[in-house]
Amino acid sequence: xxxxxxxxxxxxxxxxxxxxxxxxxxxxxxxxxxxxxxxxxxxxxxxxxxxxxxxxxxxxxxxxxxxxxxxxxxxxxxxxxxxxxxxxxxxxxxxxxxxxxxxxxxxxxxxxxxxxxxxxxxxxxxxxxxxxxxxxxxxxxxxxxxxxxxxxxxxxxxxxxxxxxxxxxxxxxxxxxxxxxxxxxxxxxxxxxxxxxxxxxxxxxxxxxxxxxxxxxxxxxxxxxxxxxxxxxxxxxxxxxxxxxxxxxxxxxxxxxxxxxxxxxxxxxxxxxxxxxxxxxxxxxxxxxxxxxxxxxxxxxxxxxxxxxxxxxxxxxxxxxxxxxxxxxxxxxxxxx
Amino acid sequence: xxxxxxxxxxxxxxxxxxxxxxxxxxxxxxxxxxxxxxxxxxxxxxxxxxxxxxxxxxxxxxxxxxxxxxxxxxxxxxxxxxxxxxxxxxxxxxxxxxxxxxxxxxxxxxxxxxxxxxxxxxxxxxxxxxxxxxxxxxxxxxxxxxxxxxxxxxxxxxxxxxxxxxxxxxxxxxxxxxxxxxxxxxxxxxxxxxxxxxxxxxxxxxxxxxxxxxxxxxxxxxxxxxxxxxxxxxxxxxxx
Amino acid sequence: xxxxxxxxxxxxxxxxxxxxxxxxxxxxxxxxxxxxxxxxxxxxxxxxxxxxxxxxxxxxxxxxxxxxxxxxxxxxxxxxxxxxxxxxxxxxxxxxxxxxxxxxxxxxxxxxxxxxxxxxxxxxxxxxxxxxxxxxxxxxxxxxxxxxxxxxxxxxxxxxxxxxxxxxxxxxxxxxxxxxxxxxxxxxxxxxxxxxxxxxxxxxxxxxxxxxxxxxxxxxxxxxxxxxxxxxxxxxxxxxxxxxxxxxxxxxxxxxxxxxxxxxxxxxxxxxxxxxxxxxxxxxxxxxxxxxxxxxxxxxxxxxxxxxxxxxxxxxxxxxxxxxxxxxxxxxxxxxxxxxxxxxxxxxxxxxxxxxxxxxxxxxxxxxxxxxxxxxxxxxxxxxxxxxxxxxxxxxxxxxxxxxxxxxx
Numbered sequence: 001x002x003x004x005x006x007x008x009x010x011x012x013x014x015x016x017x018x019x020x021x022x023x024x025x026x027x028x029x030x031x032x033x034x035x036x037x038x039x040x041x042x043x044x045x046x047x048x049x050x051x052x053x054x055x056x057x058x059x060x061x062x063x064x065x066x067x068x069x070x071x072x073x074x075x076x077x078x079x080x081x082x083x084x085x086x087x088x089x090x091x092x093x094x095x096x097x098x099x100x101x102x103x104x105x106x107x108x109x110x111x112x113x114x115x116x117x118x119x120x121x122x123x124x125x126x127x128x129x130x131x132x133x134x135x136x137x138x139x140x141x142x143x144x145x146x147x148x149x150x151x152x153x154x155x156x157x158x159x160x161x162x163x164x165x166x167x168x169x170x171x172x173x174x175x176x177x178x179x180x181x182x183x184x185x186x187x188x189x190x191x192x193x194x195x196x197x198x199x200x201x202x203x204x205x206x207x208x209x210x211x212x213x214x215x216x217x218x219x220x221x222x223x224x225x226x227x228x229x230x231x232x233x234x235x236x237x238x239x240x241x242x243x244x245x246x247x248x249x250x251x252x253x254x255x256x257x258x259x260x261x262x263x264x265x266x267x268x269x270x271x272x273x274x275x276x277x278x279x280x281x282x283x284x285x286x287x288x289x290x291x292x293x294x295x296x297x298x299x300x301x302x303x304x305x306x307x308x309x310x311x312x313x314x315x316x317x318x319x320x321x322x323x324x325x326x327x328x329x330x331x332x333x334x335x336x337x
Numbered sequence: 338x339x340x341x342x343x344x345x346x347x348x349x350x351x352x353x354x355x356x357x358x359x360x361x362x363x364x365x366x367x368x369x370x371x372x373x374x375x376x377x378x379x380x381x382x383x384x385x386x387x388x389x390x391x392x393x394x395x396x397x398x399x400x401x402x403x404x405x406x407x408x409x410x411x412x413x414x415x416x417x418x419x420x421x422x423x424x425x426x427x428x429x430x431x432x433x434x435x436x437x438x439x440x441x442x443x444x445x446x447x448x449x450x451x452x453x454x455x456x457x458x459x460x461x462x463x464x465x466x467x468x469x470x471x472x473x474x475x476x477x478x479x480x481x482x483x484x485x486x487x488x489x490x491x492x493x494x495x496x497x498x499x500x501x502x503x504x505x506x507x508x509x510x511x512x513x514x515x516x517x518x519x520x521x522x523x524x525x526x527x528x529x530x531x532x533x534x535x536x537x538x539x540x541x542x543x544x545x546x547x548x549x550x551x552x553x554x555x556x557x558x559x560x561x562x563x564x565x566x567x568x569x570x571x572x573x574x575x576x577x
Numbered sequence: 578x579x580x581x582x583x584x585x586x587x588x589x590x591x592x593x594x595x596x597x598x599x600x601x602x603x604x605x606x607x608x609x610x611x612x613x614x615x616x617x618x619x620x621x622x623x624x625x626x627x628x629x630x631x632x633x634x635x636x637x638x639x640x641x642x643x644x645x646x647x648x649x650x651x652x653x654x655x656x657x658x659x660x661x662x663x664x665x666x667x668x669x670x671x672x673x674x675x676x677x678x679x680x681x682x683x684x685x686x687x688x689x690x691x692x693x694x695x696x697x698x699x700x701x702x703x704x705x706x707x708x709x710x711x712x713x714x715x716x717x718x719x720x721x722x723x724x725x726x727x728x729x730x731x732x733x734x735x736x737x738x739x740x741x742x743x744x745x746x747x748x749x750x751x752x753x754x755x756x757x758x759x760x761x762x763x764x765x766x767x768x769x770x771x772x773x774x775x776x777x778x779x780x781x782x783x784x785x786x787x788x789x790x791x792x793x794x795x796x797x798x799x800x801x802x803x804x805x806x807x808x809x810x811x812x813x814x815x816x817x818x819x820x821x822x823x824x825x826x827x828x829x830x831x832x833x834x835x836x837x838x839x840x841x842x843x844x845x846x847x848x849x850x851x852x853x854x855x856x857x858x859x860x861x862x863x864x865x866x867x868x869x870x871x872x873x874x875x876x877x878x879x880x881x882x883x884x885x886x887x888x889x890x891x892x893x894x895x896x897x898x899x900x901x902x903x904x905x906x907x908x909x910x911x912x913x914x915x916x917x918x919x920x921x922x923x924x925x926x927x928x929x930x931x932x933x934x935x936x937x938x939x940x941x942x943x944x945x946x947x948x949x950x951x952x953x954x955x956x957x958x959x960x961x962x963x964x965x966x967x968x969x970x971x972x973x974x975x976x977x978x979x980x981x982x983x984x985x986x
Contacts, residue, residue: 115595118592119596122592126956127956137916139959141913142956144909144913144955145956146956153949154600207445210434213433214431214434220425220429221429223413223414223417224413224425225445225446226413226494229414264905268775306783307779307783309775309779310779316772317773320757320765
């Protein structure tokens with residue numbers, strides 16, 4: 001196994017690949033440059049990682065409570081991006097954006113998250129609820145079907161091509177020890193962290209949040225205590241997708257465009273993040289997102305970036321091989337088909 | 338009709354697990370304020386009975402009435418809301434929630450915060466060791482502590498009827514005694530208790546009425562004191 | 578009852594409106610509610626229809642007694658009673674005669690269907706018999722296609738020479754993919770295999786020197802037949818390239834038939850039974866002496882082998898291959914063929930392959946709605962008839978067992 005892996009590695013990455021990106025060719029790299037370069041990568045990693053974490057949280061919460069991988073989550077993320085686009089464009093047309101930046105952000109994020117919360121509940125109701133007693137394979141296919149349905153629905157309704165996002169963040173950035181962090185990155189990272197803190201508070205301090213945790217840990221017992229698990233599951237499907245929607249808006253704002261199928265690649269990486277951290281574990285999803293973001297950024301910084309996705313998947317597979325429950329996951333004794 | 342109706346009444350209840358006929362016409366009647374027990378061998382259907390009462394398993398035939406109200410078609414959440422609670426088989430502690438949180442979950446349906454606080458203190462007085470472990474995660478508690486937590490959690494809803502499924506399972510004899518003493522104390526505070534046990538001796542000692550179950554049927558009903566002397570029972574369940 | 582249903586209808590309508598109007602109503606900054614309301618109308622119509630059907634059904638005195646056996650099952654029973662020889666013989670005759678009365682386009686569609694039959698049957702070995710949830714199956718298809726392409730273009734190997742190598746390579750890749758997943762439970766297995774499928778595709782896409790990356794490889798020779806020729810009084814082997822569509826059709830038909838026979842034999846063999854044992858309860862199988870490790874690897878390997886053959890044929894037929902032929906969506910489609918046809922059911926899978934591949938061709942006009950309908954149908958089928966069109970009888974019992982004790986919803 002190890003032999004085949006290293007062969008794979010060598011065959012794909014002949015030594016000529018180990019050069020720094022072209023822009024640095026010819027420059028003399030001194031330690032200061034390297035450290036600010038690294039710092040830049042770390043900033044980028046935290047930024048990307050936060051976004052992955054938000055999406056991964058959606059997966060992990062849903063999996064924790066109904067033990068199903070919500071394949072439609074990528075589409076919910078995309079839907080959030082589209083709704084954000086619609087709202088933001090409308091606000092921009094009436095000149096609202098420049099005048100009241102914070103309020104705009106609140107409205108845009110708020111509406112996108114609210115919409116996707118409703119969509120999430122709808123998906124649960126249509127595609128997952130009827131299959132609660134069925135086999136895993138059926139639920140999986142139902143989820144896949146929903147994913148295909150939603151992504152094509154968005155393609156038909158919003159068009160096939162990239163849709164540009166209005167530019168909201170200027171190009172101003174703050175310099176930190178030689179590295180740059182743009183306003184946009186700061187805003188998004190802060191918002192992501194705020195959402196995650198909010199989630200932790202909700203799940204650990206509120207009655208409903210505790211009910212969600214209880215339901216995830218032992219459904220039958222939760223019912224015996226009077227907890228309405230249908231409602232708990234519904235709430236999970238509101239919060240998880242809403243977080244994904246927020247991530248969608250962030251991606252749209254930062255990268256400047258949305259496409260109906262951008263959900264797929266984000267979905268896979270967020271999957272990887274959630275599983276890496278231990279699916280079902282909220283801190284695990286946060287950690288996993290950060291790790292995946294770091295791997296991706298670090299790899300792209302030093303090695304041919306075309307291969308970065310392959311690396312991400314490979315890391316996932318390796319981790320699962322050695323620690324099947326993920327980094328922060330419970331080692332489960334149940335074997336399910 | 339008696340003026341005080343039984344708090345719990347099962348009439349010819351049948352339950353199926355898929356194709357397996359687990360309960361074959363079980364009937365029993367428990368007066369308010371009493372301790373009644375259900376004894377029998379492994380697999381006789383004792384836990385199924387409790388699960389059916391709660392609606393986790395649906396009774397396919399028969400009636401279950403709580404305080405005169407039919408509950409056999411209700412979902413577990415609704416049964417809980419009516420004033421029944423359970424410490425189930427295997428304790429079913431929430432492993433990644435603390436002792437405190439587990440107890441709080443017991444009081445999930447309640448809105449009176451001050452009273453809940455008072456009941457929390459009462460549970461701690463019954464099981465002082467839980468107070469020491471108040472922040473510890475449920476999954477890390479010992480078997481005996483988990484059992485106490487399970488019972489305490491069940492009490493947090495201030496139930497009128499408490500169902501206990503095998504509280505002595507896997508516990509050291511001294512602990513078992515303590516638990517059963519506590520059961521008596523709980524009963525004294527006005528809670529009706531329906532106890533399912535493999536430890537027939539202890540169960541019959543604390544109870545007023547006993548039901549003996551075998552392969553899905555209740556084969557004997559009598560005053561617990563009488564059952565303790567019953568030859569059949571002695572041979573089969575009391576190891577004499 | 579009606580009032581409740583009507584209330585539900587109103588609630589659904591309300592939420593559908595909330596969902597559809599923003600998404601469908603806004604197209605690049607202008608608000609055009611027309612489309613949204615039309616779609617809303619369609620959905621509401623479906624729901625109302627559903628309500629009407631339900632009311633009619635409940636009016637007819639159908640109690641909770643034995644429901645009438647569904648149409649497909651009665652059809653299946655009828656078919657089963659008919660002597661198998663006649664059905665198979667009849668089908669064979671139709672299959673062989675097909676190119677004579679079909680035009681090139683239809684033959685091409687049939688060829689594609691048959692390829693997917695092979696793929697579906699191969700995946701059935703992994704998912705259906707052995708119970709391993711493989712979402713990256715298309716990778717093996719790609720391996721077969723690219724192996725033939727590279728060997729043919731670089732070394733000039735003929736189809737028949739490259740085929741065994743393709744199969745072997747496919748099996749090796751199958752083991753590579755299978756090995757790390759041996760201990761994984763269902764959902765993780767799905768994700769990891771998905772990851773592997775993507776890895777293979779990405780490697781093919783990025784390894785320019787070997788695979789020409791996104792441009793793809795082209796110019797492969799078609800498979801050839803050698804036959805003895807006695808021209809000019811001397812014995813030599815003449816080459817006949819299978820270039821025409823009917824020729825290719827017969828070739829893939831042959832491959833498909835061989836696949837069906839092989840899967841049938843595997844089904845009834847000791848290995849097949851071992852796979853089923855693992856699917857049902859791995860721990861019990863292990864304890865009964867089944868060497869789960871290499872039997873599972875065998876499942877992956879054999880499944881991969883079938884896919885490699887299909888892949889090699891595919892590359893040869895098209896004389897072109899490209900990483901975009903092997904997207905995750907393809908794995909989904911193959912998986913759908915298996916599940917919608919009925920996991921473990923060979924006739925079901927064959928039928929599903931034809932239905933799923935041919936139907937979109939028939940409905941070419943509604944091109945845009947193809948995939949939308951596909952997704953919707955997948956979900957709906959899982960909810961209504963998870964055992965597939967023609968269920969393997971064992972599976973049907975498994976899936977509906979939960980219904981007897983389902984608590985009141």
